[in-house]
Amino acid sequence: MTGAALIVCAAEDAAAGDLARRLAPDCLIVTPPDLSRAGWTYAGDPALRRGVADDGPFTVVDLCGVVTRLVAIESSQLPHVRAVDREYVAAEETAFLRAWLRGLPVPVINPPVPMSLSGPMWQPVQWAAFAAGLGIDTLAAQQVGGRTRAAPDTHLFGPEPGDHRVVVCGRGVLRGPGLDDRYLTQTQQLAAAADVPYLTAYFRHDRLSGVDTWPAPTEPEVLDLVAAELRNEPAGFRPPVAGRTSSVGSR
Numbered sequence: 001m002t003g004a005a006l007i008v009c010a011a012e013d014a015a016a017g018d019l020a021r022r023l024a025p026d027c028l029i030v031t032p033p034d035l036s037r038a039g040w041t042y043a044g045d046p047a048l049r050r051g052v053a054d055d056g057p058f059t060v061v062d063l064c065g066v067v068t069r070l071v072a073i074e075s076s077q078l079p080h081v082r083a084v085d086r087e088y089v090a091a092e093e094t095a096f097l098r099a100w101l102r103g104l105p106v107p108v109i110n111p112p113v114p115m116s117l118s119g120p121m122w123q124p125v126q127w128a129a130f131a132a133g134l135g136i137d138t139l140a141a142q143q144v145g146g147r148t149r150a151a152p153d154t155h156l157f158g159p160e161p162g163d164h165r166v167v168v169c170g171r172g173v174l175r176g177p178g179l180d181d182r183y184l185t186q187t188q189q190l191a192a193a194a195d196v197p198y199l200t201a202y203f204r205h206d207r208l209s210g211v212d213t214w215p216a217p218t219e220p221e222v223l224d225l226v227a228a229e230l231r232n233e234p235a236g237f238r239p240p241v242a243g244r245t246s247s248v249g250s251r
Contacts, residue, residue: 002064015216109226
């Protein structure tokens with residue numbers, strides 16, 4: 001691997017800790033208090049951007065990839081800042097980090113969007129309508145007057161025990177044993193259209209039943225999948241994953 005993987009996460013994020021151990025020693029961790037360290041710089045040329053982790057300063061050219069596990073910087077994550085200033089500092093650091101992460105010449109899992117530092121935080125009904133708009137059979141969307149909207153059974157959209165799942169991370173993929181290729185194709189289509197390289201799609205009765213854009217990298221196979229993408233290892237299938245291990249929007 002050329003360069004270190006950068007993990008941006010909360011200090012108490014156990015899944016991030018598992019991933020850091022999997023990537024060690026080529027790994028840097030940045031938590032919200034680190035963003036207050038002197039030395040962070042933004043430049044229009046991403047290669048000139050600099051950051052500071054607990055281990056010291058780094059530049060973008062020192063990195064092989066980034067994993068972002070924060071939606072935003074929360075005021076409660078900045079105990080070193082005066083209480084009266086925490087909301088303001090949290091908002092400013094969120095805006096700075098969003099800009100800093102955009103356009104990097106390395107994989108960013110998942111890239112920031114205007115309302116989140118780590119991909120869209122859509123509600124199940126939004127994912128259902130988005131997927132149906134791509135032509136993916138979905139449990140909770142229907143066509144009305146040529147437009148896709150939520151169906152009355154929207155509550156059905158959400159993973160349940162026994163659902164089939166497919167996990168994608170960039171070019172790599174995990175899927176349950178014997179799972180049809182069309183589920184893989186649909187998951188990759190969904191990830192590409194939403195610009196979310198790392199997600200889990202769930203399927204029930206041949207229809208999409210849920211989406212998770214924050215699958216916790218705790219299982220060995222999922223850790224390997226993320227590590228392979230960050231290390232730019234050859235794409236391909238990883239060992240199969242059976243059953244369900246995480247919920248939509250799990251943290």
